[in-house]
Amino acid sequence: MSRFLFILAMVLACFGVSATAQGFGALARVEAEARITDKGQGLDVNLPLSQGVPWRLYTLDVPRRVVLDFREVDWSGLPLDFDRAEAALSVRTGGFRPGWSRMVIELGRPLSVAEAGMRVDPVTNKAHLNLRLTPTDPESFALAAGAPHDPRWDLPPPAVVVPKRKPDGPFLVVIDPGHGGIDPGAEREGLNEKSLMLTFAKELTEELRRAGLEVVLTRDEDEFVSLVGRVAIAHEVRADLFLSLHADALSEGQATGTTLHLLSRSASDEATALLAERHDRDDLLSGVDLTGQDDEVASILMDLARAETEPRAEALAKTLLGSIKKDGLPLAKRSFRRGAFSVLKAADIPSILIEVGFMSSPRDLANLRDAAWRARLAGAIRSGILQWIETDQARAPMVRQ
Ligand SMILES: [Zn+2]
Incomplete structure (x- = not known):
C-alpha cells in the first residue's frame, strides 16, 4: 500500500509542471539534393531540410553506426540514390516515436565525427545539416560510442518517472x-x-x-x-x-x-x-x-x-x-x-x-x-x-x- 501511495504522489506531483519541449511544430522535409558520399576514407552527409529542426547526433558500437535524431522530419523526399558511399553499409530512416524521427547510418569502418552542424537560413528558414566523418581506430570508436542522456530525447525508463521539466519553462x-x-x-x-x-x-x-x-x-x-x-x-x-x-x-x-x-x-x-x-x-x-x-x-x-x-x-x-x-x-x-x-x-x-x-x-x-x-x-x-x-x-x- 505504501508503495502504491508513493506512486500516486509521484504521479500527482508531475501534473501541471510546464514544458521544456521546443517550439517546433512543423514537419521538416528532406530536400532532393540530400546525399551521403565517400570523402577519402571518411564520409560526408549532406541533408538539406525545408526548415531547421532540433536534432542530435551520436554513435553506437556493435554494429558501428551513426544515429541522427530529429524533431520531426518527413523522409518521403529522400532520393533513392541518397546513399552513394562505400563507407556506409546501409541507411535506415523512420519515426522512432510520435513526433520524432531518426536516421541510422551503419558504418563499414570506424569513423569519428570531425564536423557536424546545421545552418539555418535566417530569411528562408531552410536548413542544411552537414556531417563529416573521418577514420579512427576501433578502440577510440568504442570509447566515444553511446547514446547521450538527455531527458528531452530519451524515452522514459519503464517505471513511474517524474519528468524533469523546468518549473519556470514556457507554457x-x-x-x-x-x-x-x-x-x-x-x-x-x-x-x-x-x-x-x-x-x-x-x-x-x-x-x-x-x-x-x-x-x-x-x-x-x-x-x-x-x-x-x-x-x-x-x-x-x-x-x-x-x-x-x-x-x-x-x-x-x-x-x-x-x-x-x-x-x-x-x-x-x-x-x-x-x-x-x-x-x-x-x-x-x-x-x-x-x-x-x-x-x-x-x-x-x-x-x-x-x-x-x-x-x-x-x-x-x-x-x-x-x-x-x-x-x-x-x-x-x-x-x-x-x-x-x-x-x-x-x-x-x-x-x-x-x-x-x-x-x-x-x-x-x-x-x-x-x-x-x-x-x-x-x-x-x-x-x-x-x-x-x-x-x-x-x-x-x-x-x-
Ligand atoms: Zn471537423
Missing part, C-alpha cells in the same frame, strides 16, 4: 487543426474544413507565440494524422493544454456560432477503461509509463489524473466563452457541450475542441473566410487562455500539495 499549447490529408472534413462552396482549420491554426499559433506561449501543431500541412496520433503528440511534448479546431457542417438545423466541446463523463470513463487495457500504455500520461502497472492501477492513476484535469478544462471553457462573448463574437445557442471525442481523451492534459463555426451556416462561412474576423477570434482565444493560466496557476499549489 506549451498543442493546437490540433482538425482533419487533413485524405480526410477533408466539411466541404462547402469549394472550401474544406481541413484547410480552413490549418490556416486558422497557424494564425492562432502566431497570436499565442506573440503572447509568450509555446505552440506545437499536430500537423502543419495537409496530411492525415490519426486521432490517437494527435493525442500522442500532446503527450510527447508534454503539453499543458490541447486545443482541437474544427468547423463542421450540420445537415439539419441552423447551428451557427462558436461552440466549445469537452469530453463527456461517460466517454471519459469508457476511455479510461479502454485505454487502461492497452498494452502499449507508455503514452497515456505524460512522463508516466504505465506499461508495468496492472489494469486496475493504470485505471486508478488515469482516474486521478482526470479528476484533476476535468475541472481545469471546464474552467478554461468558461473563461474562453466569456472572452469570446466579451469581444462580441457570435456564440452558438448551446455554446458549451460535452461529447465522446477521441481527440479529447488525454487524461492529464486539459483538452477542448473548438467548433470555430459551422461551414453549413452562411454567416459562419463568411466569418471563417474573413481574415479580420479570424484575427478577432484568435485574439479572444489568446486572452481567454492567458486569463485561465493565471487563475489555474494560482489554484495549482492548493490542489497539488
Whole structure:
C-alpha cells in the first residue's frame, strides 16, 4: 500500500509542471539534393531540410553506426540514390516515436565525427545539416560510442518517472487543426474544413507565440494524422493544454456560432477503461509509463489524473466563452457541450475542441473566410487562455500539495 501511495504522489506531483519541449511544430522535409558520399576514407552527409529542426547526433558500437535524431522530419523526399558511399553499409530512416524521427547510418569502418552542424537560413528558414566523418581506430570508436542522456530525447525508463521539466519553462499549447490529408472534413462552396482549420491554426499559433506561449501543431500541412496520433503528440511534448479546431457542417438545423466541446463523463470513463487495457500504455500520461502497472492501477492513476484535469478544462471553457462573448463574437445557442471525442481523451492534459463555426451556416462561412474576423477570434482565444493560466496557476499549489 505504501508503495502504491508513493506512486500516486509521484504521479500527482508531475501534473501541471510546464514544458521544456521546443517550439517546433512543423514537419521538416528532406530536400532532393540530400546525399551521403565517400570523402577519402571518411564520409560526408549532406541533408538539406525545408526548415531547421532540433536534432542530435551520436554513435553506437556493435554494429558501428551513426544515429541522427530529429524533431520531426518527413523522409518521403529522400532520393533513392541518397546513399552513394562505400563507407556506409546501409541507411535506415523512420519515426522512432510520435513526433520524432531518426536516421541510422551503419558504418563499414570506424569513423569519428570531425564536423557536424546545421545552418539555418535566417530569411528562408531552410536548413542544411552537414556531417563529416573521418577514420579512427576501433578502440577510440568504442570509447566515444553511446547514446547521450538527455531527458528531452530519451524515452522514459519503464517505471513511474517524474519528468524533469523546468518549473519556470514556457507554457506549451498543442493546437490540433482538425482533419487533413485524405480526410477533408466539411466541404462547402469549394472550401474544406481541413484547410480552413490549418490556416486558422497557424494564425492562432502566431497570436499565442506573440503572447509568450509555446505552440506545437499536430500537423502543419495537409496530411492525415490519426486521432490517437494527435493525442500522442500532446503527450510527447508534454503539453499543458490541447486545443482541437474544427468547423463542421450540420445537415439539419441552423447551428451557427462558436461552440466549445469537452469530453463527456461517460466517454471519459469508457476511455479510461479502454485505454487502461492497452498494452502499449507508455503514452497515456505524460512522463508516466504505465506499461508495468496492472489494469486496475493504470485505471486508478488515469482516474486521478482526470479528476484533476476535468475541472481545469471546464474552467478554461468558461473563461474562453466569456472572452469570446466579451469581444462580441457570435456564440452558438448551446455554446458549451460535452461529447465522446477521441481527440479529447488525454487524461492529464486539459483538452477542448473548438467548433470555430459551422461551414453549413452562411454567416459562419463568411466569418471563417474573413481574415479580420479570424484575427478577432484568435485574439479572444489568446486572452481567454492567458486569463485561465493565471487563475489555474494560482489554484495549482492548493490542489497539488
Ligand atoms: Zn471537423
